[in-house]
Amino acid sequence: MAGSGTLKALAFGLPLAAAALFLALVDPSPRAVRLNDLCEGLRPRLAANDFEFGALLDHARTNMASRLEAGEHETLVYFLLQSDAFTSRAAIDPLTLARQTAAQDYKPTVFVRARIRDFLAAMEKPAERQRLTYWQTHLTREQLTVATLELYLHETLNHLSRADKNGTSSYPGRSLLSDTTLASSFAISGAAVSLRRLDPKVQVEKVLIVGPGHDFAPPGNLHDDIPPQSYEPYLAADALLASDLAEEPFLNIHCFDINARVLHFLEEFKRSAAPKLTLPVEPASNAFNSWFETSGRAVGIVSSDAYKRTISVRPGVAKRVTGEKLDIVTERLVPSPGYDLVIAFDVLRYFREKELSLALANIQAMIRPGGYFIHNDARAEAGEVTGLLEMPVIQRGSVNLGANQNGLYFIHRRL
Numbered sequence: 001m002a003g004s005g006t007l008k009a010l011a012f013g014l015p016l017a018a019a020a021l022f023l024a025l026v027d028p029s030p031r032a033v034r035l036n037d038l039c040e041g042l043r044p045r046l047a048a049n050d051f052e053f054g055a056l057l058d059h060a061r062t063n064m065a066s067r068l069e070a071g072e073h074e075t076l077v078y079f080l081l082q083s084d085a086f087t088s089r090a091a092i093d094p095l096t097l098a099r100q101t102a103a104q105d106y107k108p109t110v111f112v113r114a115r116i117r118d119f120l121a122a123m124e125k126p127a128e129r130q131r132l133t134y135w136q137t138h139l140t141r142e143q144l145t146v147a148t149l150e151l152y153l154h155e156t157l158n159h160l161s162r163a164d165k166n167g168t169s170s171y172p173g174r175s176l177l178s179d180t181t182l183a184s185s186f187a188i189s190g191a192a193v194s195l196r197r198l199d200p201k202v203q204v205e206k207v208l209i210v211g212p213g214h215d216f217a218p219p220g221n222l223h224d225d226i227p228p229q230s231y232e233p234y235l236a237a238d239a240l241l242a243s244d245l246a247e248e249p250f251l252n253i254h255c256f257d258i259n260a261r262v263l264h265f266l267e268e269f270k271r272s273a274a275p276k277l278t279l280p281v282e283p284a285s286n287a288f289n290s291w292f293e294t295s296g297r298a299v300g301i302v303s304s305d306a307y308k309r310t311i312s313v314r315p316g317v318a319k320r321v322t323g324e325k326l327d328i329v330t331e332r333l334v335p336s337p338g339y340d341l342v343i344a345f346d347v348l349r350y351f352r353e354k355e356l357s358l359a360l361a362n363i364q365a366m367i368r369p370g371g372y373f374i375h376n377d378a379r380a381e382a383g384e385v386t387g388l389l390e391m392p393v394i395q396r397g398s399v400n401l402g403a404n405q406n407g408l409y410f411i412h413r414r415l
């Protein structure tokens, strides 16, 4: 985001100190959160002094980096078990495998070993599909061994069976995955409709999405014939335009993520002459199916067959979505960009209590007074901390995903 203000200041021929002030006023840029940025109610929950707070941030940064790395290992395992880009063997569903094997004394079956062998062989050959070429360029020699891949597999199955046994939808402390679901985009569209009803006059122009994700290799239903993509920002734009919360010429969606793959996709999509999203058809509830049937029409031209739905996004809309590397737990943009709306789905649920408090404080500081925040973290702590931050929940809602599943959303308003 930095840059344009400096140029403008220099163009106006301002002295250096005045230019710095000008820059501070107009160009929000990332900086680490400080203890005295936080409201009094929150400080004692986090640290007694600046020294303790510094140690807390250092720990959060190292922890985030190692969880991001573990998330990438897990993504590799999901790819290994499901992709048809390097083998003609049947896909193996990761959750079914985790349930079948007692994780502690897990031994790879012959089917899994055969897939690992095929994958390693494919690493040496020319490849076309994007996910496979991604691994060819990003994995090190040390990672490309049976022993390392089996270790990643073991760790992943452990995670999966633990989450499965706990039956939980929150994963504090878990490895950070980039995967994204249409269920979140459906819930965001439900929240947009509710927000329109709550505040019939509001217009949003500056929107922030925290953690838009990228569907590289989800824990199930990998469609490797469709190139990897981040669809949440464009489907969110679609929901905001369709519900009259925004008008295209004024809408700008900025995204924060810590995963380079996500940011790379957003950048490429913005530059593409013919940006296109391809969504797999996965029937669910009637409500989901009718949302899916109409989604995309406000941002482009839609065509479908029995298996896929293609949205040719107007390049003008694709250019309205930008991305930036920012860790929402430890950083914020200063001065506040004053977002009208912040969206954070399936992100907060990965954070432990203190990480959650920091992330919520950073989000609140970047929303304008009277602006909105929507997310799907149902934990009581999220309600408590947003109360302390004077950004209370004003509406809870859900969308019906079918099979007794609901996609929750919480709408908050900054006072």
Ligand SMILES: C[S@@+](CC[C@H](N)C(=O)[O-])C[C@H]1O[C@@H](n2cnc3c(N)ncnc32)[C@H](O)[C@@H]1O
Residues within 6 Å of the ligand: 064, 176, 177, 178, 179, 180, 181, 182, 184, 185, 210, 211, 212, 213, 214, 232, 256, 257, 258, 259, 262, 326, 327, 328, 329, 344, 345, 346, 347, 350
């Ligand atoms: C599970 S994905 C969710 C994607 C999408 N929002 C959805 O609901 O389908 C979580 C995303 O949040 C990002 N993320 C995780 N921790 C983050 C942090 N501390 N700051 C910014 N982004 C983060 C991940 O890289 C990933 O892209």
